[in-house]
Amino acid sequence: MPDNERMTAAHISSPADHPQPGLRERKKIKTREAIRTATYALVEEQGYDATTIDQIAERAEVSPSTVFRYFPTKEDIILTDEQDPILLAELRSRPADEPLRDTMRYVMREGARRGFDEDPEVARLRTHLMVQVPAVRSRMMESMSVIGRTLCVAIGERVGRDPDSLEVRVYTMSLLGGLMETALYWGEHDHEDDFAALLDRTLEVLEHGLSKENR
Amino acid sequence: MPDNERMTAAHISSPADHPQPGLRERKKIKTREAIRTATYALVEEQGYDATTIDQIAERAEVSPSTVFRYFPTKEDIILTDEQDPILLAELRSRPADEPLRDTMRYVMREGARRGFDEDPEVARLRTHLMVQVPAVRSRMMESMSVIGRTLCVAIGERVGRDPDSLEVRVYTMSLLGGLMETALYWGEHDHEDDFAALLDRTLEVLEHGLSKENR
DNA sequence: CATGAAATGAGAGTAACTCTCAAAAGATGG
DNA sequence: CCATCTTTTGAGAGTTACTCTCATTTCATG
Numbered sequence: 001m002p003d004n005e006r007m008t009a010a011h012i013s014s015p016a017d018h019p020q021p022g023l024r025e026r027k028k029i030k031t032r033e034a035i036r037t038a039t040y041a042l043v044e045e046q047g048y049d050a051t052t053i054d055q056i057a058e059r060a061e062v063s064p065s066t067v068f069r070y071f072p073t074k075e076d077i078i079l080t081d082e083q084d085p086i087l088l089a090e091l092r093s094r095p096a097d098e099p100l101r102d103t104m105r106y107v108m109r110e111g112a113r114r115g116f117d118e119d120p121e122v123a124r125l126r127t128h129l130m131v132q133v134p135a136v137r138s139r140m141m142e143s144m145s146v147i148g149r150t151l152c153v154a155i156g157e158r159v160g161r162d163p164d165s166l167e168v169r170v171y172t173m174s175l176l177g178g179l180m181e182t183a184l185y186w187g188e189h190d191h192e193d194d195f196a197a198l199l200d201r202t203l204e205v206l207e208h209g210l211s212k213e214n215r
Numbered sequence: 216m217p218d219n220e221r222m223t224a225a226h227i228s229s230p231a232d233h234p235q236p237g238l239r240e241r242k243k244i245k246t247r248e249a250i251r252t253a254t255y256a257l258v259e260e261q262g263y264d265a266t267t268i269d270q271i272a273e274r275a276e277v278s279p280s281t282v283f284r285y286f287p288t289k290e291d292i293i294l295t296d297e298q299d300p301i302l303l304a305e306l307r308s309r310p311a312d313e314p315l316r317d318t319m320r321y322v323m324r325e326g327a328r329r330g331f332d333e334d335p336e337v338a339r340l341r342t343h344l345m346v347q348v349p350a351v352r353s354r355m356m357e358s359m360s361v362i363g364r365t366l367c368v369a370i371g372e373r374v375g376r377d378p379d380s381l382e383v384r385v386y387t388m389s390l391l392g393g394l395m396e397t398a399l400y401w402g403e404h405d406h407e408d409d410f411a412a413l414l415d416r417t418l419e420v421l422e423h424g425l426s427k428e429n430r
Numbered sequence: 431c432a433t434g435a436a437a438t439g440a441g442a443g444t445a446a447c448t449c450t451c452a453a454a455a456g457a458t459g460g
Numbered sequence: 461c462c463a464t465c466t467t468t469t470g471a472g473a474g475t476t477a478c479t480c481t482c483a484t485t486t487c488a489t490g
Contacts (some may be wrong), residue, residue, distance in 0.1 A: 024487055031437095053477065063439045068478065100425075134357060137447075141356040142349060143400045153361075159425050166400050167411045170393045171425045177392020178385045181363075185381050202385045207424070210315075210374050239456055239467075246468095280469045283447065419452065 033071055034060040039077045040122055048078075048193075057171050075139035078129055087111050088150060096158055102201050108179060112195045127187030129166045137184075144180055158190050219345055251276040254292045255337055263293075263348045290354035293344055302326050303365060311373055314419050323394060327401075327410045342402030352399075359395055363387050392422050 038060035042051040053074060057064040071077045087107055094103045118122045129136045152172045156163030163169075182202045186195055252276035257266040257315060272279040286292045300321055331338045344351045355369045367387045371378030378384075397417045403411055 001435085022488075052228070052475090064478095065439060065441095066437085069437080070476090074477070085419055108313050124241070137360070138353045138357045141360070142353045144350070145356075161425070166397065166413060166416055167420050167425060169396050169400060170420045173396035174389040174393035174421055178389035181388035184380065187386060189484085198381060205382050205385045206389055210370070210376070210382060242456085243468085266449085278445095280470060280472095281468085285454085289446070384442090392472080416450075 012186070031060070031062060031066065035062065035067055036077060037071055041124060043078070044125060045127070048129055048136065069148050075136050078126060078136060079140055079143065081115070083111065083114055084147075090148075091151075092154060099209065100155065100158065104175065105199055105203055106181070107201055109196050110161075112183075112199075116195075124191065127183070131184055131187045141180070145173070148176055151176065158205065175206065178202055222355070224312070245278060246281065247311055250277065250282055250285055255340060258293070258344070261342060263344055263351065289353065290351050293341060294355055294358065297330055298326065299362075303362075304385050305316075306366075307369060315370065315373065316422065319390065319394070320418055323414055324411050326378060327398075329404075339406065342398070342406070346399055346402045356395070359418060360388070363391050366391065390421060393417055 001142045035056060037104050039051070039056050042055055042059060051065055053064050056077070059065050060067070067077075070082065071170070079129060087110065090110065091103065094106070130140055131137070148169075151162040152168050155172055156168045159168065161168050179199075179202065186198055233279060254266070254271050257270055257274060269278050271292070272282050275282070282292075286295065286325065303324065305325065306318065306322045309321070322401050329399055330341075346352070363384075367378040367383050370387055371380070371383045374383065376383050381395055394414075397413050401408060
């Protein structure tokens with residue numbers, strides 16, 4: 001089961017995305033969406049573990065095979081998102097002389113804002129699943145380490161170092177570790193806090209460490 | 216499948232560990248060891264994915280049911296270790312006024328040294344699996360986040376802060392993220408580097424960030 | 431409309447886990 | 461040493477995520 005490549009063909013959209021790319025493409029998008037909404041609905045009704053692929057397929061009105069053609073694992077139905085590549089592109093397009101912290105702050109904020117504006121219900125459910133279902137959390141961490149690779153390159157460029165050097169990799173993963181924990185914290189506390197504020201506190205800690213008995 | 220509790224009963228050894236705790240206990244330890252060595256041997260021969268639980272059971276001369284009684288998942292056979300609780304205890308026993316970085320440096324070094332001294336072959340195989348097999352890496356990350364919970368308490372105590380505060384959690388997870396990446400780096404490079412030296416570089420980065428075009 | 435390509439569905443197969451229940455093996459008191 | 465109680469084990473059936481293959485359908489194109 002050598003599945004280093006998690007990305008399905010369906011994930012990679014060609015750079016030029018025409019508004020009307022033919023019936024076939026439109027149908028694929030619709031199927032994808034149907035599977036996702038079916039999953040979210042079922043999970044909300046019965047919970048994650050109780051929801052089987054067959055049920056998802058039935059409600060989405062596709063065959064189980066098709067579900068797997070669109071998403072490599074059950075967790076990916078929940079975690080995958082069209083926005084990730086957008087965010088990565090955005091990260092790359094930031095001015096090269098901008099301090100890394102500012103870049104990350106911006107990108108993270110943007111990601112949270114979009115995800116939440118688009119559909120608050122889904123965002124809520126999703127983060128709850130990240131917190132509660134081990135398999136989902138685990139999958140998220142894995143995708144984090146994939147993103148880490150890309151981030152290393154971006155960060156390596158900026159700093160003028162080998163992206164594969166220990167230093168760059170450690171820096172990147174520690175940053176990501178902190179950011180992910182922030183997201184989990186946010187989800188655990190039912191999104192009561194302002195995410196931007198949490199992010200600021202996080203970046204403060206990452207930059208200056210833990211001061212004793214402050215706050 | 217609500218499996219928040221990953222620890223099997225077999226993992227929790229009573230505080231008073233007698234040297235001869237009766238035949239029953241001794242047999243359990245032997246069975247556990249048999250399953251582990253069978254697994255390592257088979258994985259070395261045929262690779263991780265190609266090795267099934269049935270094969271493991273057969274070579275260890277137990278039933279498949281028994282394998283699952285001892286280890287909740289296949290990945291745990293490889294990752295679980297009697298040393299982890301020892302290391303955690305050691306961490307707790309460090310002087311309270313020792314700087315955190317020094318503590319972590321010490322504990323990590325100690326862990327790597329022991330694991331490697333004990334059985335270099337197994338240690339090598341294990342880290343390679345962490346690097347190469349997604350499921351194993353993923354499971355390791357999960358256990359990292361469990362360790363993180365414990366670490367938060369320890370760190371919270373030292374710093375005099377709420378262990379559940381965002382600050383402590385972010386600090387802890389970013390630390391762990393960096394440390395794990397160091398371990399992965401070490402494994403990826405076939406343990407050519409001196410782990411202690413890598414650790415020092417890691418802690419330097421975590422403390423002072425990435426300086427531009429140094430080295 | 432005909433031909434080629436891509437997407438789908440159906441179905442069989444694998445393997446990791448779970449659960450249940452009866453048999454076996456160690457512990458314990460007499 | 462034996463009888464009983466408890467723990468561990470094995471056997472087997474069941475579930476489910478995921479894989480692979482092949483025939484059929486559906487869209488694209490000239």
